[in-house]
Amino acid sequence: MKTEPNTYSIDDLKRDGQTQWEGVRNYQARNLMRDEMREGDRVLFYHSSANPPGVAGEARVVREAYPDYFAQNPDSPYFDEKASPEDPRWFMVDVEFVRRLPNFVSLDSLKSAKGLEDMIVTKRSRLSVQPVTNDEFNIVCALGDGGSA
DNA sequence: GCCAACGTTGGC
DNA sequence: GCCAACGTTGGC
Numbered sequence: 001m002k003t004e005p006n007t008y009s010i011d012d013l014k015r016d017g018q019t020q021w022e023g024v025r026n027y028q029a030r031n032l033m034r035d036e037m038r039e040g041d042r043v044l045f046y047h048s049s050a051n052p053p054g055v056a057g058e059a060r061v062v063r064e065a066y067p068d069y070f071a072q073n074p075d076s077p078y079f080d081e082k083a084s085p086e087d088p089r090w091f092m093v094d095v096e097f098v099r100r101l102p103n104f105v106s107l108d109s110l111k112s113a114k115g116l117e118d119m120i121v122t123k124r125s126r127l128s129v130q131p132v133t134n135d136e137f138n139i140v141c142a143l144g145d146g147g148s149a
Numbered sequence: 150g151c152c153a154a155c156g157t158t159g160g161c
Numbered sequence: 162g163c164c165a166a167c168g169t170t171g172g173c
Contacts, residue, residue, distance in 0.1 A: 004171090026156075049171055107172080126155065126170050 001059070001095070002046040002121075002128045010045050010057035010100055018062055018096035022070045023078040025090060029129035034065040034091045036131060043095055044132055044140055046121065054106035055140055063094035101144030115139045 001021065003009070013019055024030055043059040067088030070078040083089040111122045116139055120130040132140075 002171095028156090053172070124154085125172075128170090 001043050002048045002130075004049045005047045005056070006049070009047065010097075013045065013057070013059060013095070013097045014100065016097070018094055020092050020094050022068050022092045024068070024092065024128055025078065025080070026128060029127055030091055032129045032131060033093050037061050037064065037093050039064050042098070042137060044137065048125070052106040052108065054104055054108075054110065055101065055144060056104055057100040058098040058141070058144075059095040060098050061093050062096045065091040065093050068092040101141070103144050103146045105140055105143045109143060110140070113139060113143060 008019070021033070024033065039061055041061040043061060044055050045057040045059050047053055047056045067085075068078070068083075068090040069088070070076040070092075071080040071083035071088065071090045072085065073079055078090075080089060107121070107125075110116050110119060116122060116136055119132065119136050120127060
């Protein structure tokens with residue numbers, strides 16, 4: 001899951017313990033949250049538009065998809081006039097802090113790591129929620145733990 | 150700040 | 162249903 005650290009960083013999640021992942025307004029990302037993410041799923045927490053961009057930590061899904069009611073609040077920056085209680089249109093999950101990675105894993109190192117050639121973030125970086133394979137997840141964690149993966 | 154990639158919108 | 166216009170994202 002990607003976030004701009006200026007807006008919400010891994011340290012914000014650490015402080016809060018857990019948070020609602022509101023504001024996703026892309027259908028592919030929404031579908032992944034709604035249809036694929038399950039309670040207990042591990043999450044790589046990625047800092048985008050950062051210096052450098054990369055994976056900063058690990059999180060976990062603690063609540064499966066439910067309506068993103070921010071879309072129904074006209075005062076929210078995430079308001080969508082087409083969302084309603086009958087058809088919420090957008091969904092969010094709750095995630096909790098697991099850990100900060102001892103070593104930040106930059107996008108550069110993701111791109112050069114063996115085994116991550118097909119990782120979506122190294123190719124189609126715009127999608128804000130992306131599926132990660134078990135192998136990819138383990139390689140990133142190994143890099144983040146300081147290993148050479 | 151630039152710009153490429155790409156998703157969305159709306160006219161036809 | 163096509164596609165041009167437009168808006169957003171995010172790396173650089």
